[in-house]
Amino acid sequence: MVDASVAVKWLVPENASDAAERVLAASDDLIAPDLLLAEVANALRKKSRRGELTAAEAAEAFAILCTLRLELHSTGPLVRRALDLAAILDISVYDCVYIALAEAEGGRLVSDDKALVARLRLRRGLPRAVGLVSFRGSPSPRR
Numbered sequence: 001m002v003d004a005s006v007a008v009k010w011l012v013p014e015n016a017s018d019a020a021e022r023v024l025a026a027s028d029d030l031i032a033p034d035l036l037l038a039e040v041a042n043a044l045r046k047k048s049r050r051g052e053l054t055a056a057e058a059a060e061a062f063a064i065l066c067t068l069r070l071e072l073h074s075t076g077p078l079v080r081r082a083l084d085l086a087a088i089l090d091i092s093v094y095d096c097v098y099i100a101l102a103e104a105e106g107g108r109l110v111s112d113d114k115a116l117v118a119r120l121r122l123r124r125g126l127p128r129a130v131g132l133v134s135f136r137g138s139p140s141p142r143r
Contacts, residue, residue: 001030001031001032001098001101001102001105001107001108001109001110001127002023002030002031002032002036002070002109002110002111003032003036003039003095003098003109003110003111003112003113003116004032004035004036004039004040004043005111005112005113005132006020006023006110006111006112006132007020007032007036007040007065007070008040008043008044009021009112009132010024010064010065010068011040011044011061011062011064011065012044012047012052012053012061016112016132016133019132019133019135020112020132022135023110023132023135024068026135029071030068030069030070030071031070031071031072031073031101031105031107032070032071032072032073032098032101033072033073033074033075033078033097033098033100033101034072034073034074034075035075035094035097035098036070036072036098037065037066037072039094040062040065041062044058044061044062045058073101073105075097078097078100078101078104079093079097079100081096081100081103081104082094082096082097082099082100083096085099085100085126088123089119089120089123089126090119091115091116091119095113095116098111099120099126099127099129102127102128102129103126103127107127108127108128108129108130109127109128109129109130110129110130110132110135111129111130111131111132112131112132112133114131116129117129117130117131
């Protein structure tokens with residue numbers, strides 16, 4: 001299970017892109033909510049607006065994302081639980097959609113969002129989060 005902070009690094013060279021590549025290579029069953037598409041597209045647009053990418057490069061990067069072996073799950077059924085988790089963890093509902101999917105699938109979340117990983121580490125009974133640079137093994141072991 002990966003979030004957008006990892007997926008962007010598959011497409012654009014950034015700090016820890018090598019670690020993101022290890023995640024991509026480590027598993028045949030990468031999953032994410034379909035929210036990831038909008039979040040990655042937004043990140044690519046921001047990079048384009050800042051002059052880090054052209055609009056054409058951003059569009060090409062997004063097209064590449066759509067070819068990767070990533071199993072996307074509908075966000076809709078996850079939102080109610082994400083809202084509950086957001087209240088518990090005091091973080092965005094967007095971030096909690098990823099956590100809700102990890103919980104529903106019995107996997108762990110790989111993220112480069114250090115604050116998100118730290119919040120999950122403090123809570124028992126919630127899915128495990130792994131910081132991207134600490135990643136070892138399969139990102140989505142099933143229970």
